[in-house]
Amino acid sequence: MACKTGLALNKPVHLFGAGHPMMFALAVALGCDLFDSAAYALYARDGRYLTPSGTHKLKDLAYLPCACPVCSSGDRKLTERELAEHNLWVSFSELNTIKQAILDGQLWELVERRCRHPALLQALRTIQEGFASFEAIEPLKRSFTYTSTESAARPEVARYGKKLSRLHLTGRVLITTNRQKTLTMEHKFDTILLMKAPFGPYPPELAETYPIGQSEVPDPDYASIKSAMRNLIEFIKSKNVEVTFAYDEKWDHDALAELSSFTTLLRL
Numbered sequence: 677m678a679c680k681t682g683l684a685l686n687k688p689v690h691l692f693g694a695g696h697p698m699m700f701a702l703a704v705a706l707g708c709d710l711f712d713s714a715a716y717a718l719y720a721r722d723g724r725y726l727t728p729s730g731t732h733k734l735k736d737l738a739y740l741p742c743a744c745p746v747c748s749s750g751d752r753k754l755t756e757r758e759l760a761e762h763n764l765w766v767s768f769s770e771l772n773t774i775k776q777a778i779l780d781g782q783l784w785e786l787v788e789r790r791c792r793h794p795a796l797l798q799a800l801r802t803i804q805e806g807f808a809s810f811e812a813i814e815p816l817k818r819s820f821t822y823t824s825t826e827s828a829a830r831p832e833v834a835r836y837g838k839k840l841s842r843l844h845l846t847g848r849v850l851i852t853t854n855r856q857k858t859l860t861m862e863h864k865f866d867t868i869l870l871m872k873a874p875f876g877p878y879p880p881e882l883a884e885t886y887p888i889g890q891s892e893v894p895d896p897d898y899a900s901i902k903s904a905m906r907n908l909i910e911f912i913k914s915k916n917v918e919v920t921f922a923y924d925e926k927w928d929h930d931a932l933a934e935l936s937s938f939t940t941l942l943r944l
């Protein structure tokens with residue numbers, strides 16, 4: 677990240693000595709373009725079998741979870757050379773997976789799936805603390821898939837928060853997490869906004885547009901509500917209007933305390 681902040685975006689970056697396919701997606705997301713590595717051979721020398729999600733000792737594997745020419749030959753006992761070839765096959769295969777994810781606008785989704793080893797997960801979370809700098813160069817997306825609590829900290833969520841400031845508000849505003857429960861009171865308000873975690877408030881007219889409509893998100897969890905509330909708080913603070921926030925029990929969150937100092941809260 678330090679290197680990238682000092683380099684022009686169009687300069688290719690070569691990452692040395694990072695040869696485990698498990699971390700390629702993260703490295704690419706950080707802006708690395710080229711890899712070289714002896715890992716495939718070094719791991720094979722130790723009898724270690726690489727996969728995009730981790731390393732196995734070949735002798736511990738009852739099945740080979742790979743369909744490369746080496747693994748599909750049917751023999752579980754691989755020579756060192758065959759094991760090295762397998763390791764290289766999965767490395768190339770992972771690069772293709774990453775390239776396709778980039779084309780699909782799903783690189784962060786892939787990174788989150790890959791960063792399940794505790795050290796990689798810690799790396800991803802540390803990187804996310806500096807995500808503000810990613811938002812400026814994040815490509816436009818067509819879809820958003822919530823794969824883990826780390827999804828709530830993606831650059832797209834921060835970008836949505838920034839875009840909210842462009843929303844013009846007038847009169848009395850109701851922001852509701854459950855429209856069924858607030859239908860009977862909506863006539864008392866001039867503007868109705870709905871909530872979707874991890875993004876935050878949105879006008880019903882934008883329900884079908886990206887990212888509100890083009891996002892697959894399970895029921896709100898702590899991390900996704902935290903992000904939605906952060907965007908909500910920034911949004912309300914930037915507007916000089918009277919806001920009522922009506923929420924159901926799923927939305928109980930620490931952030932409500934901060935919200936209550938400048939917003940009317942209504943628990944449904």
Ligand SMILES: [Zn+2]
Nearest residue numbers: 742744747762
């Ligand atoms: Zn294989």
